Amino acid sequence: MHPFTAQTSVDDVSVGIEPGEIRSVAHSICRGMFAGRDRPAWEVAVHWLIAGLITLTVSLATLGNGLALQPPDPVATDDSEPVADEPDPSEEGEKAENAEEGTEVDAQYDLSEAMTLEDALRQISAVSDVEFRHPLPEETPVMPLPGPTSFWRALDHVLDEASLDIDPYGGDAGTLRLRPSQSQRPRRTFSAAYAGIFRLEPTVVTNRRVLRHPVLSGLSVELEMAWQPGKTPISLSLPLDQIRGLLDSGEVLTGTGGATLDVATGRDIPLAIISVPLQAPLQQSEKIVELIGRLRMLLPVETHQFEFPLESATESQTVGSVQVRPEGVRLNEQLHEVRLGIEVDVPPEAMESHRGFLLDNGVYAVDATGRRAEHLGYQLYRQVKNGIGIAYLFDLGESAAGWKLVYESPTRIIREEVEFRIEQIPLP
Template sequence: MSLRKYAIGLMSLGMLVAIAGPVRADDEELTAQVEELVAELDADTISERDIAEQNLLRLVDVEGVGPQKFLAVLPKPNDNMPPAVRERLASIRKMVEQRLASQAIEASKVTLEAVNWPLEEVIKKLEELTGNKIIDNREAEAAAASPQIILKVENEPFWAVMDQVMDQARLSQYAYAGEDALSLMSRSEGEGQRFGRACYEGPFRFEVTEVSATRGMRNPSNQSLRLDLEIGWEPRLRPIALTQQMSRLDAITPDGEQLAPAQEQRVFNIEVQEGTCASTINVPFELPERSVEEIMLLGGTITALVPGKREEFRFDDLKSKEPIVKTLGGVKVTLERVVKNGEIWEVHMNLELENDNGALASHRGWVFNNITYLVGDDGEPIDHAGFETTKQTATEVGIAYLFDLPEGIDGLSWVYESPVSIVEREYKYQLEGIKLP
């Protein structure tokens, strides 16, 4: 059955039915069917328009399509379309983008059989399978001696596989590579195995890396137990922020007792820095009796704020006297004006989020890291020379980008890239057998 016949059949029946068997789509069929269904969004009756909308959404699940391919083919709303079509297209795009964003915050799964593969070959394959960039930052002499990797895994999380590879190659992680990548370095003498010490949940990796106990001798009441909890994430993820509440963290001893938190109401808010793929929080508990030798179970829940699919907003009329507004998904970008100030040109813009899950109320750093540039006919991007914040509210940020343009703005377009959805998700984790000093 072809994709075209499948979808036309649905429409002719005037109802929605399940796909009877596997259906594959090539690009031409998909484009043609999307165009036909989009035209039906302007049908005479509401029921016909509803059916066309639902059939468009069902195309996402056709084998060989998926959210990303579907969004690439789906027309973007424009002023030449009837209002009803624009509204439905915007709604469809938003639903699929949210779905794509939700997929992005699941763990990358790896199926791989490597028998005596060189390390660089394993790294290349893992990059292909997961979309995670991996950099070998070992010293030249160490990098020249490529370890051989033996590994057989099926549908395993990226971090579980990566830990096994790093153990075989005697590698460690440098979390602050300066770019969205996992940076590998030679393991220091005495450093233990990674695999088996961590908990893998979704795209995150949790590990207690250090435990310290303090008992004041001059002031006996000055005593505490602190755990360094490292939270790592797949480099492709680029989370905006992570939150860990002490009230959602339990430490259970072998006798079933729960360690008392030292600051029960404390909330760790981690605004993720660009170019990192791990962060550590120092978790405080009351110091237990000396008879307690380990934490049998450490269980917690983090809340992650993660950007979804990124889109490009392009503005060609930089001399417009009126603001130009473009909306994709849940993001509205407005080019307010472009003005010359002395020798500098200022591009004034405004970004507004709908249903941002607090992504602007508490965390704005990701907005300032969004890519923006001017571009001419030669296709070469012109980077800005700085920016100034002109507006900040719970749902909006205004920025003036500064450009040094001796030849003016003739023939230039302004390009702004931003995620068009922000997803909030909770992840539960458990770590066992944490020895106390």
């Protein structure tokens, strides 16, 4: 059951609290008991003892009530779709969506031995290569989370345990900055839906009635859509004709406003805010029971390092669908201008998005001693239907001899489509 409708009495625990939530609830109670002061070792031990007792008590109550309240298994008939079992939050890793060959199931995170914030974030970083900055002590206790599970489920669990949230504008392409969560902010694990590399959370719901022109009336759901850092889509869209919103009154709302909602993506800020337009409800309703839709995207995969000696490189290199060709090195005042021609074998209609993706690729120079020089800027000097010509500026001293250029780029683009399902959205 979703948190917006969760019950709090022990008698109703089998239908009001999911099994995977019991540990987190127990831990939150204990954390509140000891909040606001430094905690000696004996208090930490008491913390875990109380959490264990609460977990055992609620689990036994859940088992007892579950035996009495367990409904019969639904039976699929020839005229209906098979009814899926209710998802178990403890099996978080099994929900990752895959739609194309080459898509990796993002269920590699196991926090079963993580007892502190430092341990948990370190284990997430080891798999994802995402770094974290936060204001809390590294020894802040967190509840372990058995895996395997996905990136967002693992991270949301840790942030809930530590009462942290993500500052979307405080990090960069490989770093997430964390900040204390607001006092009335719902738990991240309760309010989010997960689909592949994406995390979706409703933030604002607006119901608009236009009295003089009822056809302009509508319901709008604002979604925060985040993707895993380092896996930025090249293009992302939401087909509005595939949006369905089931209300608690039984009414079904469909998407309005056009065929497709295009979502702007960027590497440095790994999220976007979108507004999903729906029909205005005709009946009085309190919530959207399910909001269902699909995301279509192009994803870059299989990163490769193209290396060229700057003093003599002339031959192009092709890996996958990407060809990189050195086009000369010249002095530009006190700097060296290194020119590259880059072509990508993709459908022409998608190239506008790919140009931005090519500009985000990593590029640097390395000398014989391993000293690294970052580029100081770039300029496009050619744009064609399937590629670009780009010039990078480097400070390499008097000569480019002994230096090599390293250009990092994904070498394959895959099309992917995933379904998302957001439950229990309150209406105004």
